Amino acid sequence: MKTRTPISIYIALTFGITILAFEMFAQDSGYFSSVYFWILLVIVNILLLIMNSIGDLVENQKFAKLTEVEKKLFLAEKTTPYFVRLWSSAFKKQSQSEEKDLLIDHGFDGITELDNSLPKWWIGLFYFGIIFCAVYLLAFSFTDYAHPEKEYQKEAKMMLASIAEYEKNAPQINLENAVYNADHIAEGEQIFKTNCVSCHADAGKGGIGPNLTDKHWINIKEKSLFKNVFWMLENGSPNNPTMRPFIKDGTITGRDAEKVAAYIYHINQEQNPITEAQGGAAPQGEIANWEK
Ligand code: HEC
Incomplete structure (x- = not known):
């Protein structure tokens, strides 16, 4: 039985992805200080917690059906910290018998090769890349996201406004108080x-x-x-x-x-x-x- 990814990782990922999406589609809305943004995050987190509890129930059911040896193995794996597990799974070596199962024999030229599956981190990055591409394309087509000219105009407007604000409040220079510098x-x-x-x-x-x-x-x-x-x-x-x-x-x-x-x-x-x-x-x- 496989160990599950901890809920804290899901929460951190959700938080990161939500911020990314808001940054792309609504960067000027001041979403970070909006109640709705935080309510959305709370709701999503509640859903995640519910999913996690269901996962716990399923896990308990499955655990009861394991043999004693399998139970020990599972518990040992479960107590290793997540990132240690991730790290060692990325560099795990296959045993001889596992390699046998993966071996493809070309037959005609006598060359054999291992049909390894791609590393998890690689596949994750690949899918993230594809999804990000789609999101980026949408953001670029329908919002002001990543348009340098728009960004420039916006910033210039903000700067001019802050200069005007400064001029309004700063002490005015007149003939009496002007000095050479x-x-x-x-x-x-x-x-x-x-x-x-x-x-x-x-x-x-x-x-x-x-x-x-x-x-x-x-x-x-x-x-x-x-x-x-x-x-x-x-x-x-x-x-x-x-x-x-x-x-x-x-x-x-x-x-x-x-x-x-x-x-x-x-x-x-x-x-x-x-x-x-x-x-x-x-x-x-x-x-x-x-x-x-
Ligand atoms: C449209 C043309 C024009 C512009 C623009 C202009 N000036 Fe003048 N300026 C003149 C003229 C003509 C005189 C001479 C006035 C007179 O005969 O009393 C003059 C005179 C002066 C004098 C006095 C010189 C003297 O001998 O008495 C100063 C100092 C001066 N200008 C500074 C400036 C500064 C600084 C600016 C820019 C902010 C400026 N001027 C823009 C036309 C202009």
């Missing part, structure tokens, strides 16, 4: 490329808007260069509406302005100006003496 230069450059390059040209060398790398400034509203740029972004140019109030009209946030102002400080104060000879726009306004 060298760590902002690289990010500021990206913001500049998106919002400013159309008028102020590459690296701020000037085009429709003035050259931002030289010492000449049209608008001098603040004592420091960094704050002056922030002022311009907040208010726009008082004499030329082409330079819009980017913060006030909601194109960029105060946080972005702090970064782009750091970038402009960097190209104006920490790099050489791009002169007319190098393709920069001609100086406009007066020479500014910025405070540090």
Whole structure:
């Protein structure tokens, strides 16, 4: 008589397969915190326990009919832990007499071969593969499962939502509390490329808007260069509406302005100006003496 697989293994497998199925078909439903998911698991476990009790009854009936030697063998096997049993059954050697039963004789060429059955773990994996294939195909055809584009869109949406949430709660940066930070230069450059390059040209060398790398400034509203740029972004140019109030009209946030102002400080104060000879726009306004 064969020993049965313990109920704990069935329960663990059921749990794993249920989670796998939910992950594939309903990964966004928050199933893990849903009561129904847990009720389903409880029901399935109750069914498993019932099946196990029936199995126990059948086993007892069969056990009563065994001979004394068979009973001893069965009990010995039953007390060995499941995984030890599994391991040794995977590597069990056949006895000579068992091999005789499996032997196929080709006859015509004198070659004999053993007609072993495939290992259990191999067959298990094979069937699991086939079933998983079908489930995967269904999930792929009828749900968003494993569609990289959909996953990307979903994540991008989530990120944007969390950025919006952050912006809502984070303290706003304004002219008073904005500070220069060298760590902002690289990010500021990206913001500049998106919002400013159309008028102020590459690296701020000037085009429709003035050259931002030289010492000449049209608008001098603040004592420091960094704050002056922030002022311009907040208010726009008082004499030329082409330079819009980017913060006030909601194109960029105060946080972005702090970064782009750091970038402009960097190209104006920490790099050489791009002169007319190098393709920069001609100086406009007066020479500014910025405070540090
Ligand atoms: C649509 C064109 C345009 C865009 C886009 C633009 N600017 Fe300007 N900007 C101008 C013009 C034109 C002026 C000159 C305003 C004036 O004459 O007072 C100016 C002036 C400035 C000044 C003051 C320069 C000075 O000499 O007084 C700063 C600083 C500045 N812009 C920064 C930016 C930044 C940073 C961005 C991107 C967020 C940006 N600008 C986007 C057109 C633009």
